[in-house]
Amino acid sequence: METEPLVPTRKDSFEAETKLFKDHAHSDNEAQVYDVRRQVIARSLVPCIVEGLKSEVKQSPPLLLWDDRGLSLFDAILESPQYYPARREWALLRKTIQDIARNIPNRNRVVELGAGNMKKTELLLHTLQGQQKRVEYLACDVDESALRRGISELRARFEGSSPYITIHGLLGTYEDCAAWLNLKSGGLPTSLIWLGNSMANFTPEQASKYVQSFLSSGSSMIIALDGCQDQREIAESYEGQCNREFILNGLSNANQILDDNVFAVNDWGFCGNWDPDLCMHESFYVAQKDLTVNVCGETYRFKSGETMRSIKSGKWPRAKVLEICNNAGGRVKELWMDENQSYGVYVVEKV
Template sequence: MSTPQENKIHKDLAPMIISGLQSSPRFFPSLLLWDATGVLTYERIMKSPDYYLTPTETSLIRLHADAIASKIPPNSAILELGSGSLTKTYLLLSALARQGKTITYYALDVCPSTLKSSLATLRHALHKHTPPTSITCRPLCMTYADGIAWLAADPSLTGQAVSVLWLGSSFANESRGDFQGLLAGIAGSGRAVQVLVAADGVKDGERVRRAYDTRDGLSRAFVMNVLENANASLGDRVFDAAKWGFEGEWDGEAGVFQTSICAREEQVVTIGGEEVTIGEGERVKVIASRKLGEGEVRAWLEGTAFEVGDVWRHPELDYCEFMKRCHFVLAMANF
């Protein structure tokens, strides 16, 4: 049975789908990627030999887990945005356990089934951990925006410093403006906050294209599932998958891989009581994967309350993790 939070997420998606289809250029909200089917497919993509991001980031975290953990104070909270399968998170929590720290860990994700199963696996692994851990894990089934509102309001965080984790290069699916808006919400929460993001700056077009259009066809299935999820959110079979195809395009100059769904034929869809004509070959954007090197991440932080603290680099690829600190909270919280 759907949870109230899940129902709210689905209900919120219907107007977003309608306005996205009426926009120019047209787009589907990227949240449509992340239902239970989408997340399970993504977990398979993470194991695909073409998808370099997960093994690269896993080795980066493995290499630097103790150093990253040493930046997280004892008796503090961690809020992970888009927590997913939690395999990388476990490496970090394990390092915190070795350092004997008491931590409350909040896994935030929009997909309730993933949250439930990945947290059960994580709790089991932490339970068996040597040395024993003082890490309490809690689920938050909500969107990034709702999670940031929660960060400001939830009384359980009173007096606690919070480290926000944003792994998987997911922050770079946001536009620079949206990312900065979310950072402003985090900084404005009134908490002592720091943010750890993982950034992928790999700009080899062929390598990036392979990662987002894997040869096993999984990334195509992952993206096309948006149509099923849109139909579920709209409560009607508005989109016929047979009339649509996957489109992926690498823009080397901008450093962005844009994934879209393309109409194979002209079609009229009736949505929100209105008819929308979509021409043959027209693309509806789904998600942008931006490749940001270290200098670009620094540029994205200009004008925000954050500055780069520590940077951990991958020995071979342009793949970094940044710990960002919030200036004004820095003074208050000893971060």
């Protein structure tokens, strides 16, 4: 089954679709990235920054973390020996990748949410190629330069040498991707890949709404989630120097978006907190002295030691994941756990 081709534009391309499964090879490696944003992401973050400063519990939009430099800093976290989630997920994926790939049908659209450095993507696509499945792979991310770079590298490895894999990018947020899929699924089977415990950057209620939105488009989902409850391991993974640099870069990105040095980065520190009752780790900016922040004509004051939340990372046991999927109108069709019975990969489909 085919749909009309996406028209690559910088704006107003939300209505477009992709022509899939063409037997063709590209003679160049220029990344094809299609813009599915309903509004420019940087511009949309300004009211989110203001809203977070006004909230009772001050917080900043997590999307501030994922500019090009932030992605590079996060790659350093992934490679650090202290960061157990990457090691456990990679070991589990390598062990189960054949079974995971068998849950992706032939002649299928594969959309990866928050694709990042695409190391895991390459493993999956090699496996699908080995199973002789024709797939259109679409990486969805919010940073255009990193997305284009990753797509170019993947196309250099696969297209022209593989008759099975075609590769493109989708520039947009999770919400943009869900809206595009719901509007333009066209009955085409789609498998959504959501790895890296990224779904747990939201509350369980928010995560359930995302799953419901994606499943309503007719997609199935393959989700990787961390359920570790060891406070020491979590602190070592989320509260080191690499994490500090990654989190504080969010303030630098906020300054760039606001076109003003609103947050003097040297006036802010970093801390983390593990809440075992919520199975949630949170990262915070910490005011190092009394501060005044001026944004869009409004003034916000921070006492020395006052915090502003940056990002959450849930650590959901298997039972919690099943509950989240059930609340979304989905069911876990198949799952694999690591040797610690903490890190899991879940195949989810609509009931």
